[in-house]
Amino acid sequence: MTHLAQTLLLGLLIGGVYALMASGLTLIFGVMNVINVAQGALLILAALFTFELWTRTGMDPLVAIVVTTPLMFALGWVIYRLFVARVRNAPISMTVLLTFALAITLEGVMGVVWKNVFRSVTPGYFTRSFHVAGLFIPQAQLYGCGVALLMLGLLYVLLTKTWSGRAIRAASENAQGARLVGVNVGGVAALTFAVGVATTGAGGSILSVLYSFFPASHYLWISRLLGIIVLGGMGSLPGAFIAALMLGVAEAMTQTYISTRWATVVPYIVILVVLLIRPQGLMGAKLREDVAA
Amino acid sequence: MRLPRRGVGRIVLGLVAAALALFPLTGSATAYRETVLIQIFLLAVMAGGWNIISGYTGYVSLGQSAFLGIGAYTVGILSLHVAVSPLLLAPLGGIAAALIAIILGAVIMRTRGHSFVIITIAFLFLMQALALNLPGITGGSNGITLPLPHWSNDTQQLPFYYSLLALMAISIVLSWWIRRSKFGTGLIAIREDEDKAAAIGVRTSVYKIVSFTASAVLVGVAGGVYAYFLTFIDPRGMFDILVSVQIVLAALLGGRGTLWGPVVGAFIILPLSEATNASSQGTHFVLFGGLLMAVVLFLPRGLVPTLNALWARRGGPVPRRPATVVAEPVPDAPLEDVQKHDERPLLELDGLVKRFGGVTAVDDCTFEVRRGSITGLIGPNGSGKTTIFNLVSGMARADSGRVHLAGERIDRMVPWERAYLGMGRTFQITRLFRQMTVFENVVAPLHGFSWRQLGADAVSGPEAQRAEELLDFVGMAEFASHRAEHLSFGQQKLVELAQILMLEPKLILLDEPAGGINPTAIDRMTELIMRLNRQGVTFLIVEHNMPMVLGLCDPVMVLAEGRCIAQGHPQEIQANPAVLDAYLGRGWGGATERLGV
Numbered sequence: 001m002t003h004l005a006q007t008l009l010l011g012l013l014i015g016g017v018y019a020l021m022a023s024g025l026t027l028i029f030g031v032m033n034v035i036n037v038a039q040g041a042l043l044i045l046a047a048l049f050t051f052e053l054w055t056r057t058g059m060d061p062l063v064a065i066v067v068t069t070p071l072m073f074a075l076g077w078v079i080y081r082l083f084v085a086r087v088r089n090a091p092i093s094m095t096v097l098l099t100f101a102l103a104i105t106l107e108g109v110m111g112v113v114w115k116n117v118f119r120s121v122t123p124g125y126f127t128r129s130f131h132v133a134g135l136f137i138p139q140a141q142l143y144g145c146g147v148a149l150l151m152l153g154l155l156y157v158l159l160t161k162t163w164s165g166r167a168i169r170a171a172s173e174n175a176q177g178a179r180l181v182g183v184n185v186g187g188v189a190a191l192t193f194a195v196g197v198a199t200t201g202a203g204g205s206i207l208s209v210l211y212s213f214f215p216a217s218h219y220l221w222i223s224r225l226l227g228i229i230v231l232g233g234m235g236s237l238p239g240a241f242i243a244a245l246m247l248g249v250a251e252a253m254t255q256t257y258i259s260t261r262w263a264t265v266v267p268y269i270v271i272l273v274v275l276l277i278r279p280q281g282l283m284g285a286k287l288r289e290d291v292a293a
Numbered sequence: 294m295r296l297p298r299r300g301v302g303r304i305v306l307g308l309v310a311a312a313l314a315l316f317p318l319t320g321s322a323t324a325y326r327e328t329v330l331i332q333i334f335l336l337a338v339m340a341g342g343w344n345i346i347s348g349y350t351g352y353v354s355l356g357q358s359a360f361l362g363i364g365a366y367t368v369g370i371l372s373l374h375v376a377v378s379p380l381l382l383a384p385l386g387g388i389a390a391a392l393i394a395i396i397l398g399a400v401i402m403r404t405r406g407h408s409f410v411i412i413t414i415a416f417l418f419l420m421q422a423l424a425l426n427l428p429g430i431t432g433g434s435n436g437i438t439l440p441l442p443h444w445s446n447d448t449q450q451l452p453f454y455y456s457l458l459a460l461m462a463i464s465i466v467l468s469w470w471i472r473r474s475k476f477g478t479g480l481i482a483i484r485e486d487e488d489k490a491a492a493i494g495v496r497t498s499v500y501k502i503v504s505f506t507a508s509a510v511l512v513g514v515a516g517g518v519y520a521y522f523l524t525f526i527d528p529r530g531m532f533d534i535l536v537s538v539q540i541v542l543a544a545l546l547g548g549r550g551t552l553w554g555p556v557v558g559a560f561i562i563l564p565l566s567e568a569t570n571a572s573s574q575g576t577h578f579v580l581f582g583g584l585l586m587a588v589v590l591f592l593p594r595g596l597v598p599t600l601n602a603l604w605a606r607r608g609g610p611v612p613r614r615p616a617t618v619v620a621e622p623v624p625d626a627p628l629e630d631v632q633k634h635d636e637r638p639l640l641e642l643d644g645l646v647k648r649f650g651g652v653t654a655v656d657d658c659t660f661e662v663r664r665g666s667i668t669g670l671i672g673p674n675g676s677g678k679t680t681i682f683n684l685v686s687g688m689a690r691a692d693s694g695r696v697h698l699a700g701e702r703i704d705r706m707v708p709w710e711r712a713y714l715g716m717g718r719t720f721q722i723t724r725l726f727r728q729m730t731v732f733e734n735v736v737a738p739l740h741g742f743s744w745r746q747l748g749a750d751a752v753s754g755p756e757a758q759r760a761e762e763l764l765d766f767v768g769m770a771e772f773a774s775h776r777a778e779h780l781s782f783g784q785q786k787l788v789e790l791a792q793i794l795m796l797e798p799k800l801i802l803l804d805e806p807a808g809g810i811n812p813t814a815i816d817r818m819t820e821l822i823m824r825l826n827r828q829g830v831t832f833l834i835v836e837h838n839m840p841m842v843l844g845l846c847d848p849v850m851v852l853a854e855g856r857c858i859a860q861g862h863p864q865e866i867q868a869n870p871a872v873l874d875a876y877l878g879r880g881w882g883g884a885t886e887r888l889g890v
Contacts, residue, residue, distance in 0.1 A: 035407055037355075037414075086590055093353040094589055096410050097541065100355055101585035104538055108578025116574065215575075219534065223418055226411050234407065261426050268419035275408050276400045 002134050007256045008249060009135055015248025016145035017206050020152050021221070022228040022240045024199030030172040030235030031192040033092065034084065037099040040222030041106035042197055046072050046204025047121075047213050048114055054121045054208075061121045061209045062147050069151075069201035076197025080190045088189070103218060110215035120212035144206040151202045152241070158195070159237075168192050172235065220264060227267030231274050233284025243282060310462075317454055327450050331522065333563045334457035335361075338515045339536070340543040340555035341464040346508035347541075348549035349477060350501065351484030352401065352409045356417030357540050360390040360509040362531035364516025366424060369437040369526050379439055380452060383517030390513025391506050398502030405487070421532035436527030439520060453522040457515060461556070464511045468552050471507065475739070476747040480504050482737050484550075485726035488688050491708035492718055494739035494796060498707075503747065535581065539566065542585050548595025557597055637700050639664040639800055639831050640685070645694035645704075647680055647855075654680040655691070656855035662800070667822065667832040669846030669863075671839075673876055677855040678835045679721060682802050685833075686718045687711045698800065713741050717793030718802035721835075723785040727778035731769060731788050734777050735760040738795040756795075763791040767821060783810035790821065800831045807838040819845055843867065851875065 025039045046068045053059045053067060083102065087095045125139040159165035170178040171188045179185050207213060207221075228247050232239030247270065255263040274281060316322055316330070343357045364386030372379045397416060401409050424431045431437065444452065471477040479500045482490035491497045520526050539562055547558030569580055592599065638661035647655040655677045662668045670678055683689040685696055687708035696704040703711050717738075725734050736752045752760075764770040767787040772780065780788065786806060793801060806822070807815040819841060822832060836842045842849060843863040851859040851866060853875035859866060866872055 029407075033407075035410065083586065083590065090593065091351075092407065093347070093351060093410075094593055096353060096355075096407070097545070098586060098589045100538075100541075101582050101589060103582070104535075104578050105582030105586060108575045108580070108582055111575025111578060112573065219418060223415060226414065230408070230411060265419060265422045265426070268415040268422065271411055271415040272400060272419070275404055275412055279404050279408060 006135050007252045011249030011252030013141040013145040015245035017148045018248050019241045019244035020148035021203035022225045022244050024196035025225050026229040026240040028196035032189050034095045038103040040218035041103040042200040043204045043221050044218045046201045047208040050205040050208040051119050051121055061205050065202045065205045068205050069198050072201035073194045073198035076194035080193040107215045116214055118212045118214045121208040140209050144210050224267045227270040230271050231281055233281030236283040239283030327454055329567055331453055331457050333559050334461040335515050336563050337461045337556045337559035338464045339512050339540045340559050341468055342508040342512045343540045344544050344555045346505050349480040350504045354413040355537055356413035358536035359417040359420045360512040361516040363390045364513035365520035365526045365531050368517035368520045372439050379521035383514050386517030387510045387514035390509040394506040394509035398505050402498040421528050424528035439524045456518045460515050473751055475749045475751055478751045482726055486724050489724040494709045494712040496709045496742045538581050545588050548597035551597045554595050554597040641697040643695040646692045648692055654855055658857050660850050660857045662833050667826050667846050669842045669849040670835045672852030676852040682804055715799035717796045717798035719789045721804040723789050725777035725785055730774050732773040735792050763794050767791045783814035803834045807841050
């Protein structure tokens with residue numbers, strides 16, 4: 001029983017972190033109808049930035065979020081303006097090829113700059129844990145999850161309490177309608193992309209403590225994130241949150257009761273099964289297609 | 294200018310084919326050069342396969358290299374257990390790839406563009422993980438070592454060279470054959486507009502699965518040959534995302550959706566890859582990722598179409614297909630006995646309900662369309678007219694309620710089955726296949742489905758003749774060779790009408806036939822509708838142009854808030870206070886002139 005509770009707890013803790021990472025991907029899809037395949041590579045890039053900050057200045061990786069988040073926001077803005085904006089009117093197949101190409105390029109750049117070696121950030125609390133009621137809670141996981149939830153809270157406030165956030169939500173629900181009431185949908189797209197990429201800043205910083213990583217790890221991460229947003233319903237933030245917790249638990253269970261090796265397969269299975277049985281995911285909307293098109 | 298150009302093309306093709314076939318026998322052949330060519334052929338086969346699913350059908354796959362691995366592992370595993378030359382086992386690799394493509398096809402059958410991309414990524418990595426995690430079968434990360442080639446040293450790599458050259462040739466022939474078959478036209482139709490394709494009788498689910506299978510099978514065979522060539526396979530090498538990048542890049546650079554693009558691309562990309570092989574893996578990724586970005590941004594159509602366009606410009610305008618003149622063309626629409634009494638109505642809607650989230654777009658809607666009538670369907674914006682069309686034509690499923698066509702229940706049928714039963718529909722915003730010519734648009738509809746039909750020529754003689762008659766009938770014959778996207782909106786409406794007439798429909802649903810077109814075109818449209826109706830075609834028409842509706846339609850159904858609130862002769866409708874309330878809000882009853890009459 002304790003064993004099960006322990007597994008659930010660890011699954012939920014990591015699921016909270018996944019939720020933050022997936023929020024950017026699903027937000028970008030919801031507003032722009034673009035799957036940013038480069039989101040995983042950007043996550044690893046942010047983790048590498050955190051690693052640099054930590055080794056050079058000794059800055060705590062979770063504090064580094066205040067640096068990586070604005071950095072990734074700026075990078076997201078630049079990527080949108082330089083590349084994504086140019087294919088906004090192209091068929092969706094071209095936009096996905098573009099972000100895929102971006103992911104490959106980023107992987108290459110990271111390989112050249114940081115070499116293909118595994119790294120991880122190991123602050124003092126890295127190996128410590130709390131013991132509560134027979135359960136052990138690794139401090140890194142707890143802090144990571146806490147910070148992730150905090151960032152998600154900030155994102156929620158941004159989306160619901162600010163004018164820009166409401167514009168983003170309006171554009172994601174109905175771009176035409178948003179345009180009609182005076183939302184500059186093009187500008188909103190740039191902002192959304194930048195905010196979506198900014199979530200990889202915090203996500204990457206947390207990742208750097210919880211996992212070891214190297215440039216090609218991004219495939220694992222993008223698969224995980226895609227699994228989450230497919231399960232949650234593409235474009236749905238609440239869906240992504242619930243799906244992230246579910247995936248976290250599913251991976252933890254697989255790890256405990258089957259093997260670590262098979263845990264990495266969980267996202268792929270999730271993707272195939274969800275798209276076969278319920279293509280719209282848990283909370284995805286089914287829209288009138290002739291109008292949406 | 295066309296004939297000489299084609300002649301030049303054939304000569305070049307013949308020379309290249311001869312050069313490739315004879316190359317190993319010449320003095321300039323070295324083992325290294327042969328190896329490079331073997332890899333080029335392999336890439337061309339893979340890019341050609343990708344082109345079928347992603348170029349023709351428009352479903353982008355980022356995991357096409359998985360089929361290489363499946364073929365390679367099938368042959369690798371078999372070679373450990375049976376004492377047959379792996380080269381002879383290679384076709385089994387193709388069969389394995391095809392079977393897995395069919396299974397995956399069950400997933401893609403229900404999904405659209407985005408989901409498919411995600412599936413293909415997941416699929417590639419799932420295959421890699423399986424190869425790693427099932428060491429009992431695949432040798433895990435240690436991989437599989439195949440037996441060494443059983444032939445003498447003098448033969449060297451020739452069997453591999455010629456096997457893959459042959460596979461490349463087969464792949465080109467397969468692509469060529471698909472493009473000129475009904476199957477290929479259906480694939481292009483799916484790429485251009487999948488819902489529309491289904492509405493004109495393309496059985497999209499089967500087309501998509503067959504297309505995916507066709508894109509996988511030769512890659513599987515090639516994977517089997519390649520495994521034997523390498524004599525060692527492991528999960529990372531065989532399920533490599535970088536191979537997928539090369540496939541996509543080759544096909545895209547050459548020109549997706551073209552016959553020669555993938556081959557041309559392979560001959561450019563692979564040598565480039567070889568030349569930069571010595572550099573670190575990082576630079577390799579930067580090079581290919583950057584190149585792919587550049588192609589997407591600056592050369593999205595690819596080399597072959599771009600060069601073709603340049604050549605065509607140099608050679609002057611392409612001669613236009615002469616308009617055929619057919620004296621008094623009368624389409625022989627199915628002439629049913631127009632017995633309007635004691636027959637079941639052609640179309641019956643019974644208690645239809647459709648909700649979108651909290652909005653009930655169609656709310657317990659019941660009405661019928663008499664055989665031989667021109668029934669009007671009017672109502673304010675948002676009253677559910679187009680949604681009813683979607684429910685009747687099968688583009689959306691009703692939450693409850695029933696639809697019968699000629700006594701047969703159709704509300705659970707997929708769109709193409711409804712088309713086969715004799716239903717055609719047009720769209721408010723016309724949905725022609727924009728990249729196809731007017732003629733190709735009109736011959737695209739299908740009356741039914743059979744496996745033999747897939748392989749039939751894209752256009753049979755009688756079909757071509759019928760299409761010309763129909764284009765003449767709607768007055769668009771002289772535009773037959775124009776691309777649909779170059780037509781005016783009114784012309785597109787006329788072509789779309791001709792297109793669905795190819796289905797020989799009993800019932801035609803017209804969604805705003807007069808919307809957004811000029812008065813002359815409206816008159817023409819009205820006349821066409823009346824002529825077709827005299828031949829026995831029944832119409833259900835959604836229209837906002839009140840003079841047209843009231844002059845043409847009898848009876849007229851009035852829809853408000855998803856419900857049929859009134860029906861009757863046009864005069865009755867005009868006088869009905871409930872109708873005026875629905876249009877103009879309460880208290881306007883009596884203001885007949887506001888209806889524009």
